[in-house]
Amino acid sequence: xxxxxxxxxxxxxxxxxxxxxxxxxxxxxxxxxxxxxAITSGxxxxxxxxxxxxxxxxxxRNTVLIQMQAPDATRVGGYNTWKxxxxxxxxxxxxxxxxxxxxxxxxxxxxxxxxxxxTEDRRRIVAFTQAYVFDISQTQGExxxxxxxxxxxxxxxxxxxxxxxxxQVRAARFELQxxxxxxxxxxxxxxxxxxxxxxxVDDLQATKTLLHELSHALLHDPSFxxxxxxxxxxxxxxxxxxxxxxxxxxxxxxxxxxxYSFPYIAGWIGRRDPAEVLEATGRRVLATAHTILDGxxxxxxxxxxxxxxxxxxxGQVGAERASALLESASAGTIAVxxxxxxxxxxxxxxxxxxxxxxxxDTWAALYVESRFGLAVANDVSWGFGRAxxxxxxxxxxxxxxxxxxxALEASGVCLRTRKGTxxxxxxxxxxxxxxxxxxxxVSFVGRRNPTNxxxxxxxxxxxxxxxxxxxxxxxxxxxxxxxxxxxxxxxxLVEGPLDAVAITAGTxxxxxxxxxxxxxxxxxxADRLTELYARSGQQITVATDPDRAGRAAAERAxxxxxxxxxxxxxxxxxxxxxxxxxxxxxxxxxxxxxVEDGPELARVVIDHRLAERGRVDSVAERVSAARxxxxxxxxxxxxKWEQHIAHIAERVxxxxxxxxxxxxxxxxxxxxxxxxxxxxDPREDLDRGQxxxxxxxxxxxxxxxxxxxxxxxxxxPGAGRGQVQARPTEPHAVDRGR
Numbered sequence: 001x002x003x004x005x006x007x008x009x010x011x012x013x014x015x016x017x018x019x020x021x022x023x024x025x026x027x028x029x030x031x032x033x034x035x036x037x038a039i040t041s042g043x044x045x046x047x048x049x050x051x052x053x054x055x056x057x058x059x060x061r062n063t064v065l066i067q068m069q070a071p072d073a074t075r076v077g078g079y080n081t082w083k084x085x086x087x088x089x090x091x092x093x094x095x096x097x098x099x100x101x102x103x104x105x106x107x108x109x110x111x112x113x114x115x116x117x118x119t120e121d122r123r124r125i126v127a128f129t130q131a132y133v134f135d136i137s138q139t140q141g142e143x144x145x146x147x148x149x150x151x152x153x154x155x156x157x158x159x160x161x162x163x164x165x166x167x168q169v170r171a172a173r174f175e176l177q178x179x180x181x182x183x184x185x186x187x188x189x190x191x192x193x194x195x196x197x198x199x200x201v202d203d204l205q206a207t208k209t210l211l212h213e214l215s216h217a218l219l220h221d222p223s224f225x226x227x228x229x230x231x232x233x234x235x236x237x238x239x240x241x242x243x244x245x246x247x248x249x250x251x252x253x254x255x256x257x258x259x260y261s262f263p264y265i266a267g268w269i270g271r272r273d274p275a276e277v278l279e280a281t282g283r284r285v286l287a288t289a290h291t292i293l294d295g296x297x298x299x300x301x302x303x304x305x306x307x308x309x310x311x312x313x314x315g316q317v318g319a320e321r322a323s324a325l326l327e328s329a330s331a332g333t334i335a336v337x338x339x340x341x342x343x344x345x346x347x348x349x350x351x352x353x354x355x356x357x358x359x360x361d362t363w364a365a366l367y368v369e370s371r372f373g374l375a376v377a378n379d380v381s382w383g384f385g386r387a388x389x390x391x392x393x394x395x396x397x398x399x400x401x402x403x404x405x406x407a408l409e410a411s412g413v414c415l416r417t418r419k420g421t422x423x424x425x426x427x428x429x430x431x432x433x434x435x436x437x438x439x440x441x442v443s444f445v446g447r448r449n450p451t452n453x454x455x456x457x458x459x460x461x462x463x464x465x466x467x468x469x470x471x472x473x474x475x476x477x478x479x480x481x482x483x484x485x486x487x488x489x490x491x492x493l494v495e496g497p498l499d500a501v502a503i504t505a506g507t508x509x510x511x512x513x514x515x516x517x518x519x520x521x522x523x524x525x526a527d528r529l530t531e532l533y534a535r536s537g538q539q540i541t542v543a544t545d546p547d548r549a550g551r552a553a554a555e556r557a558x559x560x561x562x563x564x565x566x567x568x569x570x571x572x573x574x575x576x577x578x579x580x581x582x583x584x585x586x587x588x589x590x591x592x593x594x595v596e597d598g599p600e601l602a603r604v605v606i607d608h609r610l611a612e613r614g615r616v617d618s619v620a621e622r623v624s625a626a627r628x629x630x631x632x633x634x635x636x637x638x639x640k641w642e643q644h645i646a647h648i649a650e651r652v653x654x655x656x657x658x659x660x661x662x663x664x665x666x667x668x669x670x671x672x673x674x675x676x677x678x679x680x681d682p683r684e685d686l687d688r689g690q691x692x693x694x695x696x697x698x699x700x701x702x703x704x705x706x707x708x709x710x711x712x713x714x715x716x717p718g719a720g721r722g723q724v725q726a727r728p729t730e731p732h733a734v735d736r737g738r
Contacts, residue, residue: 355385
């Protein structure tokens, strides 16, 4: 079969094979970028963009009006809009009534730079009038321009490839099934832990779809689709990643998926620069492609837990979150007695002692010293340790202390291979212990040796166990951190354990760094942070990395904490510098100033949302922007609204009373729907035509705002009818139609 593995005989042959594959995948990724760019710069794409630009978006109430009068409408436009795209409203057709704004020039007083008052003409909405639009079914004429669309593949896949991919799906604790997928080609459902591939397509298409779904199973867990403002963007990037992985692996196995993959990826990239998007996702794509190819080729691939560890070591943050769910489900099926829990606690304490003994005079100690100085590196209260590079160093040590293999495996620090042997989870890593509320070691975080393969992530968490869940525990609340909190120190939420060390050490305990172990802040962790706030009495500060992912994490943390009565602050971190780097480069005073002098996080989230909007010139744009950021204030207490309302009003040139009304509306239940509306990504319109029509009452009752209708009324390029299906009522079911 294509891609058959022949084991290298020598280290040189192994290195040569790895280099050859790396070069092959890199070349394929470059080809992918070139072809997607060619699609998005071609005349068909330009024609579609020109036509799409002539259609308007509609407000929530107009969307409801349209759905009430024409529940089957798919795309609507005014009479002149249809003429502009070469179509004519059919004779005798009755228009769909909507409300159109009446805009007039009004004179307003503005303050010039010299503080003098001047009069300017501004355009203002002064009233609304009735207008009419028509659905495409009520028109006739030239077909609307359409971008290139994916074509279902025909033919056979390499012999045995389906079975090898199916084994990896099962290794990820998903059940694989064939059957109807609605209008989709495949569905990955995290809630039911199933991967479904439609059964009425050729073998080549089915195998390509299975590759796509396996990529989602390894990369993308339900936190990508939680309804926050970044959801649509994350979903688009997830689709690009999954199909890119499918293309690379298929090509490496001798399969051509060009006719499907190139237009599919182009549709999800939309108006963005293909090179920029594919470069941003490239590292995760290549790492996942390597992981799947390793599974296809290996004859002695380790068992499930080791598979997942390798995925994480490839740098797959999404896979790490998915595997946490997987491991949680597995651990939750086993009843553990108090005696067994006591044994696990003792085992982890002995493991910590072992790691600490391996730490002095090694690269790990030198690394910490280079980052934070000798005093921090030698501070035993942190419990710094090192995992040896040998495969079974810890395993052998714990066995020598009398622990049974079942306890070793259940502890989360050892992995069982497919051959039935146990190996260490952490190898050649700097280790930091994770504690529970009582100060007991329950797991570890391992930092990669800086000289090792950069495809491995910087941090590897311990596996889920009866004592540990990374969605519930926080790093940094024991040792120096606990002492600081008891003395009234401020809790500072960061992304990584070294950032937590930097905050606590850099402020001399005046603030305590608390890390969420590489996941988005969960409800359980938010509850714990709220407890820490009650313990210290200090306002919680969020100091996530100042990059795109960090800003998204900060916004999620803001809503989680504000919903629990908190008014968190943001750390004043310089652009591109995380807390650990800040301490390394600029010293303790810089860390103290960043923690103490930061603004309220609500203001930061508001400004970031407005920056993402860009220029807002028209009345509609300014009102839309104001509504978008008004959602930020909904979870805050009313006594904290006014200063932010004044800021929003000034930024978008909307009356403070109008902003106040928007905040009130959001705070009494309209927020989620409006937030989905304002965060709508046009790539979601790939789903057009796949929804069962519902009444306007249903739409309004669900608070979906115009997300539902926008997909139907304003389609953009994509996989075409029948290729993608999204179901908002199934938040854990992702990736409709490959």
